[in-house]
Amino acid sequence: MSLLDIEYIDCEQTTIGMxxxxxxxxxxxxxxxxxxxxLDHEFLMSSYNTASERALxxxxxxxxxxxxxxxxxxxxxxxxxxxxxxxxxRVGSLRVIEFVPQVIGWMERGLIPLSAELNxxxxxxxxxxxAYAILAAEPEPETPLYDLILIDVDHSPDEMLGDGNAxxxxxxxxxxxKQHLAPGGVLGVxxxxxxxxxxxxxxxxxxxxxxxxxxxxxxxxxxxxxxxLFFARD
Numbered sequence: 040m041s042l043l044d045i046e047y048i049d050c051e052q053t054t055i056g057m058x059x060x061x062x063x064x065x066x067x068x069x070x071x072x073x074x075x076x077x078l079d080h081e082f083l084m085s086s087y088n089t090a091s092e093r094a095l096x097x098x099x100x101x102x103x104x105x106x107x108x109x110x111x112x113x114x115x116x117x118x119x120x121x122x123x124x125x126x127x128x129r130v131g132s133l134r135v136i137e138f139v140p141q142v143i144g145w146m147e148r149g150l151i152p153l154s155a156e157l158n159x160x161x162x163x164x165x166x167x168x169x170a171y172a173i174l175a176a177e178p179e180p181e182t183p184l185y186d187l188i189l190i191d192v193d194h195s196p197d198e199m200l201g202d203g204n205a206x207x208x209x210x211x212x213x214x215x216x217k218q219h220l221a222p223g224g225v226l227g228v229x230x231x232x233x234x235x236x237x238x239x240x241x242x243x244x245x246x247x248x249x250x251x252x253x254x255x256x257x258x259x260x261x262x263x264x265x266x267x268l269f270f271a272r273d
Contacts, residue, residue, distance in 0.1 A: 048150055051141040055200055058083075060145055074117060074152055076142075078200075086152050089119040091229060091253035091266035092191060096123035098251060099187050099227040099270060100130075107131035111185045111219070113170025114192040115142050118153040120229075124189070125160050133163050136170040138192070138201075143167060171204045174216040184221035191229040195267075196237040208237050213244040213271075220272075228269040238269060245271035 050059040056079040065071040065087070073087040084092075100108075106129045112121050115137040124133050137143050143165050146154050157163055170192060178184060193199040196208040206212040213226075220226060226245070228237075233250070241248045249270040257264045 053139050053141060058139055058141060060150060084116050086117050088255055088257055090255045091268065092119040093123040094253050095189055095191055095227050095229050095268050096120050098268060099189055099225045100127050102225045102270060102272060103186055105186055108186040109183055110187040113190040115165055117151050118146060118157050120189060120191045121157060121163065122153050125162060130162060135165040136168045136173060137165060138169055140167040171207045174219055175206060178219050185219055186221050186224050188220060189227045195230040195232040196234045210240045210243045213240055217244060225270060225272045230267045233267045241269060241271045246273045
């Protein structure tokens with residue numbers, strides 16, 4: 040499939056490289072305008088294929104029967120994981136930790152497709168920080184634990200955006216992250232690839248582990264793709 044116009048909306052130099060927000064027009068009928076994020080000019084994410092990001096939230100919500108849920112999402116991106124959380128009236132609060140402050144700025148300035156919806160929801164708090172570092176540290180005594188922790192940052196446990204993230208994917212890292220979950224809480228992690236060693240580490244740390252595949256058609260690449268979701272709870 041040939042691609043039509045690409046318009047760059049914003050580009051910023053960050054600690055992890057040059058991050059850009061752009062719009063691309065696909066030659067569908069009628070033409071479809073999609074929003075993308077690139078890192079150092081390599082594709083990172085798109086508003087066109089969001090099934091797996093949304094499933095990360097929806098499956099985790101299905102696994103928890105509680106109400107007034109307190110949710111932590113690692114990674115804002117284009118906001119589809121966060122928005123799916125907020126679609127549930129069982130969610131009381133959502134804290135999104137985004138490593139790149141410019142991404143939060145795009146949402147606040149109305150530059151991403153979901154900006155208006157996300158900015159209007161009082162349950163959402165988006166803050167600059169390192170979700171992996173937060174989960175590696177002891178929970179702060181005055182901070183309530185989370186019912187859901189959803190991580191959508193790295194490409195996969197083998198392909199990380201930062202070297203410091205590796206510890207999270209180990210049994211020891213999962214044990215530290217587990218301390219931030221309230222009783223019955225669910226941990227969910229997105230990956231573009233299946234990763235058996237990570238699933239094994241989850242099984243060593245949690246009583247129940249689910250690995251879900253999400254298959255979708257990528258019309259840009261003209262091929263079927265599969266993303267993977269890892270869920271765990273006690």
